[in-house]
Amino acid sequence: MGEVKLIATPQSFPCARIEWALRIKGVEYEYIQEDLANKSPLLLQSNPVHKKVPVLLHDGKPIAESLVILEYIDETWKENPLLPLDPYERALARFWARFIDEKCVIGVWGACVAQGEEKGKAIEAALDSLEFLEKQIQGNKYFGGERIGYLDIVAGWLSHWINVLEELGDMELLTAERFPSLHEWSQNFIQTSPVKDCIPPRESVVEYFSFGINYVRSLASNK
Numbered sequence: 001m002g003e004v005k006l007i008a009t010p011q012s013f014p015c016a017r018i019e020w021a022l023r024i025k026g027v028e029y030e031y032i033q034e035d036l037a038n039k040s041p042l043l044l045q046s047n048p049v050h051k052k053v054p055v056l057l058h059d060g061k062p063i064a065e066s067l068v069i070l071e072y073i074d075e076t077w078k079e080n081p082l083l084p085l086d087p088y089e090r091a092l093a094r095f096w097a098r099f100i101d102e103k104c105v106i107g108v109w110g111a112c113v114a115q116g117e118e119k120g121k122a123i124e125a126a127l128d129s130l131e132f133l134e135k136q137i138q139g140n141k142y143f144g145g146e147r148i149g150y151l152d153i154v155a156g157w158l159s160h161w162i163n164v165l166e167e168l169g170d171m172e173l174l175t176a177e178r179f180p181s182l183h184e185w186s187q188n189f190i191q192t193s194p195v196k197d198c199i200p201p202r203e204s205v206v207e208y209f210s211f212g213i214n215y216v217r218s219l220a221s222n223k
Helices: 013-025 041-046 066-076 087-113 118-137 150-159 161-168 180-190 202-221
Strands: 004-008 030-033 055-058 061-064
Touching: 004 013, 004 041, 013 066, 013 150, 041 055, 055 066, 061 066, 066 087, 066 150, 087 118, 087 150, 087 161, 087 202, 118 150, 118 180, 150 161, 150 180, 161 202
Parallel strands: 004 030
Antiparallel strands: 004 055, 055 061
16 A cells, blocks of 8 residues: 655654554554654655644655544555444544544643643643543443544543653642543553554653643743
8 A cells, every 4th residue: 555654753642643543554654753853854844834743654645643644544544444434423533532632632731831820720621621531431441432443542642641741740630530431441541452562661751741841831931
């Protein structure tokens, strides 16, 4: 099906999403590690709009943005479908994927970087978003049923990256007491092949996020 290359950074969970999908599909690919502090001409040429990873190159044609890439992979390689076959279920999966990126990810990040009086409000907003995911996973092994699918891949950052953000933000979010189903899912997900084969070392993720957190907080303090 043509040459496949992935421009990515190991510590980035949107990049991990693409690796998980490619491996579930059994697609061979070349991993091109990007230095975001010194962005390569290949990245800038492949994603001139956002200039960020991940970018999938399929026969030289670039596809950017992790959710878009996931759907492209699913439509191009038919084995082991990620999205549900039923149109309504597919629409729901897309809805919740957007919710995860636009509410949960942004909410957890906001809670992590918030300081002072805004900290408590930001944490509550993040918890409210996670409550919706808790209801979606209740009674199911995975979001898609009995096997890993599109929504599990999108939510996969909860299995490793959120713990780092909790530590750096001095907060607790995804606890077994408050979110028993979501917590159990996250523990199962990270132990499943090929997910566990694409998990970056915790120390490197801490370093990766620490830089961004310090940068955001410095901007806020200079206002």
